[in-house]
Amino acid sequence: xxxxxxxxxxxxxxxxxxxxxxxxxxxxxxxxxxxxxxxxxxxxxxxxxxxxxxxxxxxxxxxxxxxxxxxxxxxxxxxxxxxxxxxxxxxxxxxxxxxxxxxxxxxxxxxxxxxxxxxxxxxxxxxxxxxxxxxxxxxxxxxxxxxxxxxxxxxxxxxxxxxxxxxxxxxxxxxxxxxxxxxxxxxxxxxxxxxxxxxxxxxxxxxxxxxxxxxxxxxxxxxxxxxxxxxxxxxxxxxxxxxxxxxxxxxxxxxxxxxxxxxxxxxxxxxxxxxxxxxxxxxxxxxxxxxxxxxxxxxxxxxxxxxxxxxxxxxxxxxxxxxxxxxxxxxxxxxxxxxxxxxxxxxxxxxxxxxxxxxxxxxxxxxxxxxxxxxxxxxxxxxxxxxxxxxxxxxxxxxxxxxxxxxxxxxxxxxxxxxxxxxxxxxxxxxxxxxxxxxxxxxxxxxxxxxxxx
Numbered sequence: 001x002x003x004x005x006x007x008x009x010x011x012x013x014x015x016x017x018x019x020x021x022x023x024x025x026x027x028x029x030x031x032x033x034x035x036x037x038x039x040x041x042x043x044x045x046x047x048x049x050x051x052x053x054x055x056x057x058x059x060x061x062x063x064x065x066x067x068x069x070x071x072x073x074x075x076x077x078x079x080x081x082x083x084x085x086x087x088x089x090x091x092x093x094x095x096x097x098x099x100x101x102x103x104x105x106x107x108x109x110x111x112x113x114x115x116x117x118x119x120x121x122x123x124x125x126x127x128x129x130x131x132x133x134x135x136x137x138x139x140x141x142x143x144x145x146x147x148x149x150x151x152x153x154x155x156x157x158x159x160x161x162x163x164x165x166x167x168x169x170x171x172x173x174x175x176x177x178x179x180x181x182x183x184x185x186x187x188x189x190x191x192x193x194x195x196x197x198x199x200x201x202x203x204x205x206x207x208x209x210x211x212x213x214x215x216x217x218x219x220x221x222x223x224x225x226x227x228x229x230x231x232x233x234x235x236x237x238x239x240x241x242x243x244x245x246x247x248x249x250x251x252x253x254x255x256x257x258x259x260x261x262x263x264x265x266x267x268x269x270x271x272x273x274x275x276x277x278x279x280x281x282x283x284x285x286x287x288x289x290x291x292x293x294x295x296x297x298x299x300x301x302x303x304x305x306x307x308x309x310x311x312x313x314x315x316x317x318x319x320x321x322x323x324x325x326x327x328x329x330x331x332x333x334x335x336x337x338x339x340x341x342x343x344x345x346x347x348x349x350x351x352x353x354x355x356x357x358x359x360x361x362x363x364x365x366x367x368x369x370x371x372x373x374x375x376x377x378x379x380x381x382x383x384x385x386x387x388x389x390x391x392x393x394x395x396x397x398x399x400x401x402x403x404x405x406x407x408x409x410x411x412x413x414x415x416x417x418x419x420x421x422x423x424x425x426x427x428x429x430x431x432x433x434x435x436x437x438x439x440x441x442x443x444x445x446x447x448x449x450x451x452x453x454x
Contacts (some may be wrong), residue, residue: 021036021105021107022038022039023035023038023104024039024055024059024064025102025104026055026068026102026104027100028068028101030068031052031053031054031055032051032052032053032054032055032058033051033101035058039106043059043081060080060081060082061080061081062104063077063079064090064104067090067104068092068102071092071099072092074088074089074090075090077089089104089107090103090104091103091104143187144187144188144191144192145191145192147184148181148184148188149326149329150323150329154322154323158316161315162189162192163192166188166191166193168193169193170312170313171285171286171287171309172186172285172286172287172312172313173287173289173293173312173313174287174288174289174315174317175288175290175314175316176290176316177290178364178365178367179365179367183202186202186244186246186248187200190246193284195242195244195284199241199242199243199244200240200243201236201240201244201245201246202245203217203236203247203248204249205251205253206249210257213253213254213257214256215233215273216235216236217237217257217260218271219232219234219270219273220233220235220274220275221272221274221275224272224273224275238270238272238279238281241282241283243283244283244285245284245285246287246288247285247288248287248288249289249290250288250289251289251290251302253302255301255302258302258303258306259303261306262306265306265309268280268281268282269281287310294307320362321362324358327369328358330366331349331354331369331373334369338377339377342377344380345383346377346382346383347383348384349385350384350386350387352416353386353389355413356394356417357369372391372394373385376389415447416453419437419447422436422437430444430448
C-alpha cells in the first residue's frame with residue numbers, strides 16, 4: 001500500500017509533478033490549495049499567485065467548485081480553456097464522510113496534444129451539429145428544452161415533468177394560454193423521446209376548415225372526391241407513423257373528426273377517405289389547447305372518451321404573469337435574437353420599460369412580449385428601448401398591472417413614471433419639471449429621493 005511505502009513522497013511527487021498530466025486541488029470553499037507545474041505553465045499563472053484564490057479566478061470555465069457543492073464526480077468532461085477544448089476529470093475528496101475538496105485532472109501531456117485534440121473535437125462537434133440539423137429537418141421538430149428561456153420555479157417544474165414523460169409513449173395534453181410556448185414543449189417532448197429520429201408532424205386544428213380537416217388528418221385515395229389529387233394524398237397520421245403527431249388547438253376540432261381520431265387511438269388504424277382498406281399506424285399523440293376541455297365536454301362540443309385518451313398526462317404551462325422573475329431574462333434573450341436578425345444596434349431596455357414589463361399582465365404571454373420588443377427595436381432611434389418606443393396599446397394603458405398588485409404600488413409606479421416623463425420633456429431641468437407637474441420644488445425633490453431618480 002502507498003501509505004506503507006518508504007517511497008511515498010517520491011511516488012506522490014512523480015505522479016503530481018513529473019507526469020505530463022495537469023493537476024489541481026481545491027478545498028471545500030473552492031479555493032485552490034494545489035496546482036502542479038504543468039497546469040501553471042498551461043494556464044500561464046504562477047503557483048504563488050494561484051494558491052488561496054477561488055478556482056473560478058484561476059481556471060477558465062472550471063467546474064471544480066460545482067463538484068465540491070454537488071459531491072458528484074465528472075469524468076471525461078469537455079472544457080473550453082485558453083481557446084482550446086480539453087478533457088478533464090473532476091473528483092470530490094471525502095474525509096470521514098464529508099466533502100473536503102476536489103481533485104481535477106487534465107488528460108493530455110502537452111499543448112500540442114491539446115491543440116490536436118481541439119481540432120479533432122471541433123471537427124466532431126461540427127459533424128454532430130450537421131447531423132443534428134439534418135435530423136431536425138427530417139423529423140420536423142426544431143426546438144428543444146434549451147430553447148425555452150427562464151429559470152423560475154414554476155417553469156423548472158414543467159421542464160422536469162417534460163423530462164419524466166418524454167421517454168414513454170403516453171399521450172400528453174399541454175394546457176396553457178395563447179403564447180405560453182405549448183408548441184416548444186411539444187417539440188421538446190419529441191426530441192427527448194425514443195421517437196426523436198422519426199417524424200414530428202404538426203396540425204393546427206383551428207386553422208384548417210372543417211371540411212378539409214378529415215382529409216388532412218387521414219388522407220385520401222385517388223378519385224375520393226372532385227378535385228382530389230391523381231395519386232391521392234397521405235394524411236398527417238400516415239406521415240407521423242413511427243413518430244409524434246402534435247394536435248395544436250385540439251379544442252377547435254369538429255366532433256366528426258374527433259370520432260375518427262378516437263378510433264385511430266383505440267385501434268391503431270387509419271382509413272383514408274375513399275378507401276375500403278385500413279392502414280396500421282404507430283403514432284404518439286401530443287395535444288395542446290388554451291380552452292377548458294372539461295367545459296367543452298359539458299357543452300357537448302368535445303368527446304369525453306377522446307379527452308381521457310389524450311389526457312393521460314396533463315402538463316399545465318404557467319402564463320408569463322405568474323412567473324415574473326422570467327420576464328427580464330426572456331426580454332433580454334428576445335432583444336438579442338431580434339437585434340441579430342434585424343442588424344440594428346439596440347443594447348438594452350431603459351429602467352422605466354423594465355418596470356412596465358414587470359407590472360404588465362401580458363395577456364398574449366411570451367408571444368406578445370416578443371412582438372412588443374420587435375416593434376420597439378424597429379421604432380427606436382436610440383441604443384436602448386424607451387417607453388415612447390412601445391406600441392400604442394401599451395402606452396395607452398401603461399399600468400395594466402398583474403393580479404395582486406396593491407393600489408399603493410400602482411400609484412407609486414404612476415407617480416414615478418410621470419416624474420420621469422416630465423424630466424425628459426425639459427431635458428432634466430428639475431425646476432421646470434416640478435412646475436410642469438404643478439408641485440413645489442421641495443416636494444418635487446422629496447419625490448425624486450423617494451423613487452431613486454437622480
